[in-house]
Amino acid sequence: xxxxxxxxxxxxxxxxxxxxxxxxxxxxxxxxxxxxxxxxxxxxxxxxxxxxxxxxxxxxxxxxxxxxxxxxxxxxxxxxxxxxxxxxxxxxxxxxxxxxxxxxxxxxxxxxxxxxxxxxxxxxxxxxxxxxxxxxxxxxxxxxxxxxxxxxxxxxxxxxxxxxxxxxxxxxxxxxxxxxxxxxxxxxxxxxxxxxxxxxxxxxxxxxxxxxxxxxxxxxxxxxxxxxxxxxxxxxxxxxxxxxxxxxxxxxxxxxxxxxxxxxxxxxxxxxxxxxxxxxxxxxxxxxxxxxxxxxxxxxxxxxxxxxxxxxxxx
Numbered sequence: 001x002x003x004x005x006x007x008x009x010x011x012x013x014x015x016x017x018x019x020x021x022x023x024x025x026x027x028x029x030x031x032x033x034x035x036x037x038x039x040x041x042x043x044x045x046x047x048x049x050x051x052x053x054x055x056x057x058x059x060x061x062x063x064x065x066x067x068x069x070x071x072x073x074x075x076x077x078x079x080x081x082x083x084x085x086x087x088x089x090x091x092x093x094x095x096x097x098x099x100x101x102x103x104x105x106x107x108x109x110x111x112x113x114x115x116x117x118x119x120x121x122x123x124x125x126x127x128x129x130x131x132x133x134x135x136x137x138x139x140x141x142x143x144x145x146x147x148x149x150x151x152x153x154x155x156x157x158x159x160x161x162x163x164x165x166x167x168x169x170x171x172x173x174x175x176x177x178x179x180x181x182x183x184x185x186x187x188x189x190x191x192x193x194x195x196x197x198x199x200x201x202x203x204x205x206x207x208x209x210x211x212x213x214x215x216x217x218x219x220x221x222x223x224x225x226x227x228x229x230x231x232x233x234x235x236x237x238x239x240x241x242x243x244x245x246x247x248x249x250x251x252x253x254x255x256x257x258x259x260x261x262x263x264x265x266x267x268x269x270x271x272x273x274x275x276x277x278x279x280x281x282x283x284x285x286x287x288x289x290x291x292x293x294x295x296x297x298x299x300x301x302x303x304x305x306x307x308x309x310x311x312x313x314x315x
Contacts (some may be wrong), residue, residue, distance in 0.1 A: 003045060004270065006162060006166070006281075007139045007279075007281050008159055008162075008280055008281055009280075010275060010276060010277060010278065010280050012155075012159055012280075013016040013155075013156060013159055013274065013275040013280055013302070014152040014153070014155045014156055014274075015099075015274075015275065016153060016156050016235050016271060017228075017234055017235070018037070018227055018229055018233065018234045018235055019228075019234075020149060020226025021146050021149035021153075021227075022145075022228070022229060023142075023148075024051075024144050024145055024146045024149050024150060024296055025228065025229060026142050026144070026228055026229075027103065027142040027143060027144050027145055027203070028077075028145065028150060028153075029105050029185045030103045030127060030136065030139065030142055030208075031077075031084075031098075031176045032054065032061065032077065032182040032185070032266075033127050033128060033136075033182050033183070034106065034107050034110055034123070034136055035054075035063065035075050035077070035084075035110070035182070036052055036053075036054065036063075036183070037067050037122060037123035037124065037125075037128075038063075038066070038075070038110075038121050039051070039052055039063045039075075040052045040123075040200035041067055041122070041123055042066045042067060042068060042121060043067065043122055047214070047217075048176065048190070048214065048215045048217075049181075049211065049214075049215055050176060050177065050179070052181070052182070052183075052231075053177075053179035053180050053181050053182070054077075054095055054179065054182060055178075055179060055183060056154075056157050056158060056161040056178075056180065056193035057076060058152075059076065059078045059079065059080050059081070060076055060078045060079035060080065060154050061076065061077040061079070061154070061157075061180055062074060062075075062076040062077075063075045063076070065089075069119075070086075071088060071089045071090050072089045073086060073087060073088040073089065073092075073117070073119060074086075074087050075087075077098070078098075079098075079147075079150045079151050079153070079154035080151060080152075080154070082097065082098040082099070082147045082150065082151075083095045083096060083097050083098055084096040084098060084110070086114070086117065086119075088117055088118075088119070089112075092118070093112045094116065094117060096109050096110065097112060098145060098147070099145060100143055100144060100145045101143060101145070102139060102140045102141075102142065102143040102145070103134075103139035103140075103141075103142045104136060104137055104138060104139050104140055106108065107125070107136040107137055107139075108137070113240070117160065121176050121180060125137055126206055127165055127206060128144060128183040128206050128207050129183040129204055129205060129206060130161065130185055130205060130206060131205040131206075132205075133205070133206055133312040134147040136268050145200065146167065147187055148235070153227060154269070155252040156235070156267070157180070157187055157225075158223050158226075159280070159293070160187055160206035160284070161178055161187065163281050163284045163285060163288075164178040164187065164189045164223070164283075164288075165178050165189075165213070165286065166281075167189065167223075167288045167289070170289075170307065171191050171306060171307060172306060172308055173191060173194060173305070173306035173308070174191075174192040174218075175191050175192065176188070176189055176190040176191075177189075178278070179252050183207065184226070184230070185226060185227070185230075186224045186225060186230070186238075187224055187225045187226075188222060188223065188224035188225075189222070189223055189224070189263055190221070190222040190223075191217065191220065191221045191222070191292060191306075192218050192219065192222050193218070193219040193220075193221075193263070193299065193302070193306070194218070194302070195218060195219050196217065196218055196219070197216055197217060197218050197219045197220070197242060198244055199213055200212050200213045200215070200216040200217075200242070216242050217242065219241075219242065219294060219299060219301075220237070220241065220242050221240075221241045221285075221291075221292045221299075222240055222241070223237065223238065223287075223288050223292070224237070224238055224239075225237050225238070225239070225271070227266065231261075231263060231264045232261070232264065232268055234270060235270070235271035235272070236268050236269060236270050236271055237268070237270075237274070237288075238264070238266045238267065238268055238269075238271040238311070239266060239267045239283065239287065239288065239291035239292070239295075240264075240265060240266040240267070240295075240296075241298075241299060242293035243299075244265065244295075244298075244299075245298035245299055247298040248294055248295060248298045248299075249262070249265075251294035251297075251298065252290075252294075253287065253290040253291050253292075253294055254286040254287060254289075254290040254305060255273065255277075255283055255286055255287065257269065257273040258273075258287050258290075258291075260265065266290045267287075267294070269284075269287045
């Protein structure tokens with residue numbers, strides 16, 4: 001059986017500089033938190049908070065199906081037509097246009113539409129993982145939305161999602177889905193060694209310590225992408241391990257443009273290094289694989305039990 005190549009050209013990766021759309025990032029981040037908290041309230045707890053993220057879709061960011069009594073619904077940020085789409089299993093459907101609007105106005109629009117659909121959900125309105133966050137119903141500071149850059153962001157996520165999923169397929173141990181966390185506003189995939197980890201210290205702004213400790217209850221090697229503003233000046237890929245050996249930061253990783261940030265305690269690869277590469281998928285896969293190997297080798301993971309090769313049989 002011939003396996004699909006699923007490779008991209010560098011022209012498939014949009015230009016995406018944080019300084020060009022930082023105000024839109026801030027607003028969109030908070031909008032996604034409102035929808036994410038709705039999913040959080042209505043969805044049964046899954047280990048490491050895997051019940052709360054979004055998934056990359058053919059149009060934007062989607063919650064997947066959310067239960068509500070005997071019904072179910074899903075919510076999607078359509079970043080092509082720029083609308084929030086709420087679909088209910090009983091046939092209900094509502095659209096909220098995504099245009100420049102303050103967080104408080106978006107919040108009220110969502111709550112009113114949800115109630116109109118018979119979906120009354122109460123959420124904790126202080127943003128998560130943001131220091132000094134303004135409650136959604138009071139936030140008139142974040143009102144920017146540039147549709148051009150929102151679309152570019154989604155186009156980048158489509159490419160990254162594909163590469164992350166290929167990387168994930170190489171691992172047969174416990175591994176997270178490829179998912180978008182609205183708290184930290186990043187796309188991530190996490191591998192586990194199978195061993196318990198030391199108690200995490202917590203300390204994340206507006207995020208319960210017990211949640212952080214449950215998220216990091218076991219040893220991990222985690223990689224992801226954020227659009228900027230998370231401690232690095234521009235869009236970038238990251239990779240870290242918990243707990244980290246003293247030797248982790250000194251490991252050689254690929255490509256040559258990747259580096260270890262002492263401030264972030266993570267390896268960093270600027271997004272532009274992938275976008276401008278003649279083989280962007282291979283460049284990103286090299287970063288993901290080499291940083292994982294740095295984590296696994298310095299952490300003493302049983303790699304022979306976690307990385308067995310799987311070759312599908314032709315039919």
